[in-house]
Amino acid sequence: MADARPRLRLSIVFIIFAALLLARLPLGRCQGDDDYDDDDRSQGASNVFASAVYSRMMNLTSIFADDIGRHFDFCVKDTDKEWNEAFNFSSDLTFLTKCVKETKGMRDLPHRLCTSAEVKFYFSSFIENNGAKNFLSLNKNCNLSSWLSGCEPGWACSVGENAKVDLKEDRNIPIRNVNCGPCCQGFFCPRGITCMMPCPLGAYCPLATLNKTTGICDPYNYQIPPGQPNHTCGSADMWADVESSGEMFCPAGSYCPSTIQKVSCSSGYYCRKGSVSPTRCYKKSSCPPNSTNQDITIFGALLMVALSLLLLIIHNFSGQMLTSRERRQAKSREAAARHARETVQARERWKSAKDVAKKHAAGLQTQLSRTFSRKKSSNQSETPKGFGAIFGDAGGEPKKKEENNLTKMVQSIENDQDSYDGFNIEIRDKNVKKNAPRGKQMHTRSQIFKYAYGQIEKEKAIEEHNQNLTLSGVISLATNVEVRTRPPIEVAFKDLSLTLKGSKRKLLRSVTGKIMAGRVAAVMGPSGAGKTTFLNAVAGKATGCDMTGHVLINGKAEHLRSYKKIIGFVPQDDIVHGNLTVEENLRFSARCRLSADMSKPDKVLVVERVIDSLGLQAVRDSLVGTVEKRGISGGQRKRVNVGLEMVMEPSLLILDEPTSGLDSSSSSLLLRALRREALEGVNICMVVHQPSYTLFKMFDDLILLAKGGMIVYQGSVKTVEEYFAGLGINVPERVNPPDYFIDILEGLVKPSASVNYKELPLRWMLHNGYEVPRDMLEEAPDVDSSLRGNQDNPSSNSSESQSLAGEVWGNVKDIVGQKQDEYAYQFSKSQDLSNRKTPGILKQYRYFLGRVVKQRLREARVQGVDFLILCLAGVCLGTLAKMSDETFGALGYTYTIIAVSLLCQIGALRSFSLEKLQYWRERASGMSSLAYFLARDSIDHFNTIIKPILYLSMFYFFNNPRSSIGDNYIILVSLVYCVTGIGYAFAIFFQPGSAQLWSALLPVVLTLIATQQKTSKFIADLCYTKWALEAFVIANAERYSGVWLITRCGSLVNNDYDIAEWNLCIIILILYGLVFRCIAFFCMVAFQRN
Incomplete structure (x- = not known):
C-alpha cells in the first residue's frame, strides 16, 4: 500500500498533465473546418495552417487551470510559466509544418492526435507497469485479435475519413485503424496506442534510423516488427522520466531550439541535458566546444582566497586594535601611577619643609615673646605673619598678593583636578564634599587612571599613618565621604545540624557560633570534618540534606541567599577564564557585580585597588592560561580567583581553601589583602589547611571542627592555646599550634593529658553550656560527670546495623534528594535584601x-x-x-x-x-x-x-x-x-x-x-x-x-x-x-x- 499511494498520485498527475498537453493542440479541424483546401500543400499555406493551429491551441489553456491548481500544484508553481517553457512553440512551428507535409494533407493531422482518453490510458498503463514501455494495457485498437502496424512504437494511425474526433473526450478511445504510418518528427508515438503526442521543448524527436547491425531504431532503442519489410522506423516512442526515456532528451553538449533541431554548443557556452538554448560561460572559465558544464573551480578558489584574506585582515586588524588599545591603556595607567607617586613625593617633601619651618617659627616666637610684654604677645598670632603667608598655616588668612612660588605650587597640588585631593589626608568634610562628584565627571582614560591611582596612594598614606587601624578606626575615618564602609553582615548559627535524607548520615552535628563583620575567621579541621559542608550550610547551599537549627543574619531569621549580590564565594578550584588577561577577568566581574549607580572611575578604582593589593601589577596584561596553553603561575592564578570576588566589594566573603598550593609569601600577601578588606567591615570566613604560625596569627577567629562535623573550638585565635591548655593539652615548643591541634583530631598525636580526642566536641559544648544531644553523651561515657551538669543521662539504645540493601537504598535516596533540592534551589526565588542594584x-x-x-x-x-x-x-x-x-x-x-x-x-x-x-x-x-x-x-x-x-x-x-x-x-x-x-x-x-x-x-x-x-x-x-x-x-x-x-x-x-x-x-x-x-x-x- 505504501508503494501504491505515490504511484496512484503520480498516475493522476501524468493524466492531468497529458490532458493539458493536448490542450495546446488544434481542435478546430476535428470539427470539420474547411477554411483550407486539403490539396493545397504549398509552403505558404502550410505555414498559415500551422499558425492557425497554434493560435487555437493557445485559447484552450484556461480550460484546465482549475485542474492544474488541484492536482498539479505540488510540482508546478506558476502554470503559465511552466507550460510556456514546455509547449510554447510560437518561435518555431517548423515541426507542425513538416508534419502537415508528411501526412495526407492538413485534414489528417488532427485525426492522428491523441484524445484525452488515450492520453489517460497511456499514462495510467505506464504507471501501473512501473514505466515498462513495452507493456501497455490492451485496448480496442491494439489487442490480441487486432494488432495494427500503428500499434508499434514510433507509428500512428488515423480515424476514418468521415469520423469526427473530440480531443477533450476523456472516456472513450476512438477507433484508429487507417492510414497507419511513421509518427511525425517532433511527436512521440508509444507502443500499444495508435496516436501521436507532441514532444515538449528540450526534447529532440527526429525520425529514427535503422541500425542494421543491431536492428535498433537509433536513437530510441526500439525494434521494427519482424517479418514486415515495409515497416520503417518512426519518431520517438515515449516521453516519461529521464531514466525511462533519456534518449528523447536533447543530449548534453548540444541544445535543441525546437524538438526537431539539434545544435552543438560552441566555445564559450555550455549545454546541459535537455537544454533549449546554450548558456554563456563565466569569463575566465573553461568552456571548449560541446561542453556539458562549465569549469568554475577557479572562482571557488578565488572566493576562498578572498574570504580567507578578508578573515585574516579582520583578525589582524581587530588584534592590532586590541593590542594598541591595551598599549594606550598601559601608557595612561603608567603615566597616572607616575603622576601619583610624584605628587605624593612632592607632598611629603612639602610636609617635611613645613614641619621644619614650623619648628623654626616656634623657636623665633619664643625669642620674641621674651622681648615684648605679655599683653602685647597675647594679641599676636601664633605664628608670624610672614611665615603664615609663606606656608599657608591655619593660624592666619594669607594674602593673595603676597603668595610666593612655593605657596602657588602647594595650592596647585591641592587644587589641581588631576591630583583629585586624594593625597591630602588632612582635608576635612567641607573640601571633600565639594570635590566628591569629580569621579562621575571624568571621561578620559587619563583622568580616570589619575583619579584611581590618586585614591590608592591616599589609602596607602592612611595605612602608613594608621598601622593599628581596626574596624572602629575605619568607622571613625568615615567622616570623609570618600572612605566607604560596606553594609555589615553578621552570621550566627545555633545548633546547626545536617543529615542526609536517605541514609540519615550526619554531616554536621550541633554546630553553634557566629562569624562577625570586620574579622577574618579560619575554619580548620582534619580531612572529612565537614569544613566545606559547613560553609555550604551557612550559605544556604547545602542540598540533599535535612537541616535543623537556626541561621541568623544580623540577628534575623533570613536566608543568606537574599544577600547574594553582596556575598562573595571563592571556590577551591581556580575557576577563571584562561583566554582573558588578569585585568580583563577582574574588570568584567566588577562591571557586572558592582552597583549600576557606581561611576566608571570608581569601578576602575576598585579594580586597580584589588590588583595592587594582590600584587598582580606585573601580570595584569598576561593571559591567565589554560591546561593547553600556559599562562600565569599557580599562585597568581589563585590570587586572581580571589580577586574576582574582591572586586565586587562584598560584605561577606567566603573562601574555600584559598591558600592551597601557595607558598608562604603568596599566602601572606593574600591574607594581608583580605585583612585590608576586613578593615572596611567585610565579614571573611575561609577554610584553610594547617597554615604556618605567621599566617595563623593573622586570623582573628578560629572555628576548629572534628570529624563528624562537630565544633571543637570557636572563638578568638588569641585564646585557643589557653583553652586547650585548660584541658591539659599543651602545645610543645617549636610546634605550630594548628598543626598540633589537627594531628590530635586526626588521632595521629596522643595528647599529654588523659583526654580522648573524641571527647573534645563534647567538652567544648559543656564548656559553653550548650545543650548536648543524647547520642553524643552516649559516645563519651568517660567524661567527668561534673562537666555534664544537668544533662540528662539517656538510656542506651543500640541501633541495629543496616543491611547492604538498606545502605544502597539509602544512597539512592540521597542522590534523589540532592537532585530535588538542586532543582528547588535553582528555580526558587528569594527577596533581595542587599540594597544593591546591579546592571540589567x-x-x-x-x-x-x-x-x-x-x-x-x-x-x-x-x-x-x-x-x-x-x-x-x-x-x-x-x-x-x-x-x-x-x-x-x-x-x-x-x-x-x-x-x-x-x-x-x-x-x-x-x-x-x-x-x-x-x-x-x-x-x-x-x-x-x-x-x-x-x-x-x-x-x-x-x-x-x-x-x-x-x-x-x-x-x-x-x-x-x-x-x-x-x-x-x-x-x-x-x-x-x-x-x-x-x-x-x-x-x-x-x-x-x-x-x-x-x-x-x-x-x-x-x-x-x-x-x-x-x-x-x-x-x-x-x-x-x-x-x-x-x-x-x-x-x-x-x-x-x-x-x-x-x-x-x-x-x-x-x-x-x-x-x-x-x-x-x-x-x-x-x-x-x-x-x-x-x-x-x-x-x-x-x-x-x-
Whole structure:
C-alpha cells in the first residue's frame, strides 16, 4: 500500500498533465473546418495552417487551470510559466509544418492526435507497469485479435475519413485503424496506442534510423516488427522520466531550439541535458566546444582566497586594535601611577619643609615673646605673619598678593583636578564634599587612571599613618565621604545540624557560633570534618540534606541567599577564564557585580585597588592560561580567583581553601589583602589547611571542627592555646599550634593529658553550656560527670546495623534528594535584601558580548582549523558527489547535509562545553544567564554566516548544480542555525566526550531515516535532515523545466515533496534552531552544579 499511494498520485498527475498537453493542440479541424483546401500543400499555406493551429491551441489553456491548481500544484508553481517553457512553440512551428507535409494533407493531422482518453490510458498503463514501455494495457485498437502496424512504437494511425474526433473526450478511445504510418518528427508515438503526442521543448524527436547491425531504431532503442519489410522506423516512442526515456532528451553538449533541431554548443557556452538554448560561460572559465558544464573551480578558489584574506585582515586588524588599545591603556595607567607617586613625593617633601619651618617659627616666637610684654604677645598670632603667608598655616588668612612660588605650587597640588585631593589626608568634610562628584565627571582614560591611582596612594598614606587601624578606626575615618564602609553582615548559627535524607548520615552535628563583620575567621579541621559542608550550610547551599537549627543574619531569621549580590564565594578550584588577561577577568566581574549607580572611575578604582593589593601589577596584561596553553603561575592564578570576588566589594566573603598550593609569601600577601578588606567591615570566613604560625596569627577567629562535623573550638585565635591548655593539652615548643591541634583530631598525636580526642566536641559544648544531644553523651561515657551538669543521662539504645540493601537504598535516596533540592534551589526565588542594584540584562549582554569577542579573537587558530576542514569537505564532496539529473542532486545534497551538520554541530560544542564551571560560578554570583546565553549565541552567528560561504565556495563551484548559489546559501544558513542549536543542547546536557559522540551520530541517523522510502511520514517530518534535503531538491528541481517536467513531478511525488514548500522548509529549520536553543537554555539553567 505504501508503494501504491505515490504511484496512484503520480498516475493522476501524468493524466492531468497529458490532458493539458493536448490542450495546446488544434481542435478546430476535428470539427470539420474547411477554411483550407486539403490539396493545397504549398509552403505558404502550410505555414498559415500551422499558425492557425497554434493560435487555437493557445485559447484552450484556461480550460484546465482549475485542474492544474488541484492536482498539479505540488510540482508546478506558476502554470503559465511552466507550460510556456514546455509547449510554447510560437518561435518555431517548423515541426507542425513538416508534419502537415508528411501526412495526407492538413485534414489528417488532427485525426492522428491523441484524445484525452488515450492520453489517460497511456499514462495510467505506464504507471501501473512501473514505466515498462513495452507493456501497455490492451485496448480496442491494439489487442490480441487486432494488432495494427500503428500499434508499434514510433507509428500512428488515423480515424476514418468521415469520423469526427473530440480531443477533450476523456472516456472513450476512438477507433484508429487507417492510414497507419511513421509518427511525425517532433511527436512521440508509444507502443500499444495508435496516436501521436507532441514532444515538449528540450526534447529532440527526429525520425529514427535503422541500425542494421543491431536492428535498433537509433536513437530510441526500439525494434521494427519482424517479418514486415515495409515497416520503417518512426519518431520517438515515449516521453516519461529521464531514466525511462533519456534518449528523447536533447543530449548534453548540444541544445535543441525546437524538438526537431539539434545544435552543438560552441566555445564559450555550455549545454546541459535537455537544454533549449546554450548558456554563456563565466569569463575566465573553461568552456571548449560541446561542453556539458562549465569549469568554475577557479572562482571557488578565488572566493576562498578572498574570504580567507578578508578573515585574516579582520583578525589582524581587530588584534592590532586590541593590542594598541591595551598599549594606550598601559601608557595612561603608567603615566597616572607616575603622576601619583610624584605628587605624593612632592607632598611629603612639602610636609617635611613645613614641619621644619614650623619648628623654626616656634623657636623665633619664643625669642620674641621674651622681648615684648605679655599683653602685647597675647594679641599676636601664633605664628608670624610672614611665615603664615609663606606656608599657608591655619593660624592666619594669607594674602593673595603676597603668595610666593612655593605657596602657588602647594595650592596647585591641592587644587589641581588631576591630583583629585586624594593625597591630602588632612582635608576635612567641607573640601571633600565639594570635590566628591569629580569621579562621575571624568571621561578620559587619563583622568580616570589619575583619579584611581590618586585614591590608592591616599589609602596607602592612611595605612602608613594608621598601622593599628581596626574596624572602629575605619568607622571613625568615615567622616570623609570618600572612605566607604560596606553594609555589615553578621552570621550566627545555633545548633546547626545536617543529615542526609536517605541514609540519615550526619554531616554536621550541633554546630553553634557566629562569624562577625570586620574579622577574618579560619575554619580548620582534619580531612572529612565537614569544613566545606559547613560553609555550604551557612550559605544556604547545602542540598540533599535535612537541616535543623537556626541561621541568623544580623540577628534575623533570613536566608543568606537574599544577600547574594553582596556575598562573595571563592571556590577551591581556580575557576577563571584562561583566554582573558588578569585585568580583563577582574574588570568584567566588577562591571557586572558592582552597583549600576557606581561611576566608571570608581569601578576602575576598585579594580586597580584589588590588583595592587594582590600584587598582580606585573601580570595584569598576561593571559591567565589554560591546561593547553600556559599562562600565569599557580599562585597568581589563585590570587586572581580571589580577586574576582574582591572586586565586587562584598560584605561577606567566603573562601574555600584559598591558600592551597601557595607558598608562604603568596599566602601572606593574600591574607594581608583580605585583612585590608576586613578593615572596611567585610565579614571573611575561609577554610584553610594547617597554615604556618605567621599566617595563623593573622586570623582573628578560629572555628576548629572534628570529624563528624562537630565544633571543637570557636572563638578568638588569641585564646585557643589557653583553652586547650585548660584541658591539659599543651602545645610543645617549636610546634605550630594548628598543626598540633589537627594531628590530635586526626588521632595521629596522643595528647599529654588523659583526654580522648573524641571527647573534645563534647567538652567544648559543656564548656559553653550548650545543650548536648543524647547520642553524643552516649559516645563519651568517660567524661567527668561534673562537666555534664544537668544533662540528662539517656538510656542506651543500640541501633541495629543496616543491611547492604538498606545502605544502597539509602544512597539512592540521597542522590534523589540532592537532585530535588538542586532543582528547588535553582528555580526558587528569594527577596533581595542587599540594597544593591546591579546592571540589567541589556548592559550585561553588552559586557558578555565584548568578552566573547575577545575570546573568539584569541581562538582564531581554532576557528581557522574549522574553516579549513569545512573547505576540504566542500572540495571532496563537490568533486566526488557529482550532480545527478535523475535525482536532482539528492545524493550529493545528502552528503552535504551530513558533512555540514556534523562539522558545524561539533564546532558549536565549544561555545558552552568549555566554560561550564565559569558559568556556574557567574550565575551563582547573580549574573544574568540569559545575557550570557544570548551573547555567546550572537557571536556564533558569525559562523552561521561565514561557514556556508566557505563550504559553498568549494562545493558549488566544483559541483555546479543548476540551483542558484543564493538558494543554496539560504538553505545552508538555516541548516547551520538549526544544528548549532542542537549542538548547544548537547554541549550543555552532556559531558564533552558524550556530546561529541552524539553530534557525530545524530546527523547520520536522521539522514538515513529521512531518506528511507518506507519510513513513516510522521517520523520523517521530525527529522531536520528531511526538511533540509527537501529544500535542496526543490531549489534544484525548479531549474528543470520543459522536457524535465515529468521527471520533476515524478521525483517530487515519490519523495512526497512539494515545490511550494521551500519557504516552509526554511522556516522549519529555523524553528528547530530556536526550539533547541530554548531547550539548551533550560538545561543550562536547570542542570547546574552548586
